Amino acid sequence: MKEQAGIAQEWLQVEVMLRERFGKVPDMEGILYLIGINELGGSPPNTFSKEQKQDLIHVGVCTLLSIEGYYEFLGRDADGWPHFEVVARPEMKGIAEQEAKFRELIIHYFAEH
Numbered sequence: 290m291k292e293q294a295g296i297a298q299e300w301l302q303v304e305v306m307l308r309e310r311f312g313k314v315p316d317m318e319g320i321l322y323l324i325g326i327n328e329l330g331g332s333p334p335n336t337f338s339k340e341q342k343q344d345l346i347h348v349g350v351c352t353l354l355s356i357e358g359y360y361e362f363l364g365r366d367a368d369g370w371p372h373f374e375v376v377a378r379p380e381m382k383g384i385a386e387q388e389a390k391f392r393e394l395i396i397h398y399f400a401e402h
Contacts, residue, residue: 296389299396306399317388320395321349327402328352328371344370353394354379 304314315323325345337345351360351373360373381387 296393296396299400300392303396303399317391318346321346321353321391324349324352324395324398330369348373353391353398356394356397 307314307320322342322345325348328348329345348371351362352371354360355362355373357379359375359377359379361376363372363374365371379390381390
């Protein structure tokens with residue numbers, strides 16, 4: 290696990306990038322949604338249904354957790370939606386630990402994309 294000060298600095302860089310791109314920093318759910326849209330690829334429709342938005346957040350979560358091997362990318366369905374399989378359950382206790390882990394994974398994701 291990275292040093293906390295290093296993570297804080299890298300997270301600040303992610304926030305600056307998001308603010309420059311979108312005019313504000315989305316909350317964690319919003320960032321997961323953005324990752325899901327990115328992973329869907331192509332040009333998304335102007336609007337998504339509530340169910341599709343939830344699916345995109347799920348794609349974001351799976352994408353991030355696949356970085357550390359918790360999920361495995363299986364492929365895309367006929368509509369181009371990515372699908373994943375659970376390989377192992379992450380051991381994260383409490384909201385604070387979850388948020389810290391997702392921040393690390395989001396930093397990694399944006400560094401790679």
